[in-house]
Amino acid sequence: MVLSARLRCAVALAGRYPVLAGADLDLLPGEILVVKGANGAGKTSLLRVLAGLLPLVAGEASVLGLDPSADARALRPLVGLLGHKGGLYDDLSAIENVRFAARSARAPASSVPAALERMGLSGRLAKAPAGRLSAGQRRRLALACVLVKRPLLWLLDEPHAGLDAEHRALLDDLLREVAEAGSSVVMASHEEAVAVPLATRVVTMTGGTVRGGLLAPGAGLAGAPAGLSEVPSVA
């Protein structure tokens, strides 16, 4: 099976602390993977490793066919990351933020209004400075900046946080759409009620490792149950 991402015994450090202590993961194209876990389990670090932002000190990794430590420069433009912070410039307006994101990603200028529209930020909101937007609006703006990039792998850290019901539905539609188009989505979330129905697969992280991360050989999307798969991780 062709994998979007593959981790085996991945170990990553933050200073001297091992944030990932032997993580194993398989990810198929078009999957929406939800990662659950307590605070400090390593969910954010997992996303950063997949983005090529956090190098591995041990273990193997392959994301979109590239090595995230060695080929980081080639991998990163293909990946979209929504972190805890939005990566926004407070003094620029919403549309200017998205425009800068588009130019940085060498995306066409025409994709900018479409992205804002899709995240419900057109009209008056588009011209407002990012610093004056509410938390939920900032989240949507950060998502719009990821959207213009058209990444093949979406890495989202608590994307539903701060969004009202209407915009949660908007986000869910967007994610289903990109998954159907072949991109993969990995979402770290505490909100089980919202995230799990969206997911094609759910895994749990504890102590820097992933439970249920591996797929049985030959497993595809069609047969994957929504819920914990009982394949134990290889130590």
Place this chain on the structure above:
Amino acid sequence: MWRDAVVVAGKDLRIEGRAKVSLNQVGPYALVVLLLFGFAFDQDRPLLVQAAPGLFWLAVLFSGLLAVQRSFSVESSDGAIDSLRLSRLEPAGIFLGKAAAVAAQLVLLEALLAAGVVVLFHSRLGGAGLLAASAALSTAGLAGAGVAYGALCIGLRARETLLPLLLAPVLAPVVLAATQAWRSALGLSGGDGWRWLALLGCFAAIYLAGGSIGFGALMEEA
């Protein structure tokens, strides 16, 4: 790379245009520094005229430190540095863009300070060619070194104190050479001002080239 530099410089200058930090905060700070020099030197007029070029460049150095700090706090306040790393922008382009934006702000500050020096210290300006050329090269060197070390400090603890510690001794030859060039231009010393330009040129070349090459590595480790 140059297109990326233009995109980043445009973004930084647009942010500066909105927030007007240079205009509202760094500019007045620079003028107050000049005033304080006046008090420190006991308003001794002939002494201030003699010391004016040096005091001018010191004030530029202090304001430059603030401008560089500001350039990077914009990136780190909401974690925008990750977005820059994940973009298709070339690191050398990001470096040159940020350096260009800092340089533009420094040029405005220098114009303001030059006016301040004329008014407060009763200096008389002359030798415009040498003044302008040395100011241009010094600004390029200050901006290049500032952005290079700023990127280095961006992720570190005690960033606010580490950056001045690293940058001040590095910028010592710029202050030295620029002061001498200006002293010669203003007729305060008999030396040849133009050879100081060669020195300023070397320094600017080292940091603009070194910064472009090394910026990718510096941004990674932040």
Place this chain on the structure above:
Amino acid sequence: MMLRKGPSTRLSRALGWSALVALALNVWWGLWLSPPAPSGKAAPPGIVEGQFVRMLYVHPAVATMAYVGFGVCALGSVAWLWPRTRSPRWDRLAVAGAEVGAVFCAATLVTGSIWGRASWGVWWTWDPRLTLTAILFALSLGYLALRRAVEDSRSRSVLSSVVALLMALTVIVDHYATSWFVSLHQGETLFKPDPSVYGWQLATMVLSFVAFGLLGAWLIVHRYRLEGLEERYEAQVFYSAIEARRAEGSAERASALVGSAAAETEGP
């Protein structure tokens, strides 16, 4: 690798003892055997008078070692940055060179200051080399502060090598800047090669270079080894940290199991 009692080996112990002997000889020759310079009316102008010429047996050697130390740091940094020769030992060499260089730099500034006081009665002279050394000292303090501020060892190596390289290039520019700067004012050069230095004085000066050279080499070797030992210690800490992190996971699982078992036993 066999655990030793400390970072000494036969070679470094030999180095250490020879450094000690050379330094002792240097003190003896410097303080007793070599004659003082002419003083009073017989003294040529600008040359250090009388007993203070003995500074000749310390200051130039110490100053040279400061620059050698930083040279080693720059060399180590370049070797680490070059992909083909990248290895942790170059980074260890770089920090060893920088720390030893900084210590010798401080010694240079102190001895230079004393010499200036002896020659011209002031604690600081704008001698080009002394001024350059002062800038170099400030740069080295910045480099060492940077190393202390970065926790991750790979980041630390990358950042400090880049900074060391930039600083090395800056020092070249500074050399010209400071010598031109000082030449604008009547050059108060600290160290004028005195043609009348011969015999015991010359021999002692040469000996001082040898002595401080050996001392510097011994210090660098030991600092290098110390850094290596620290890295081994950190590696051990790393493995136990991994175990502890994975144990977090099983502790949570255990408490979750206990929790669900308790819920089952309570029952409807």
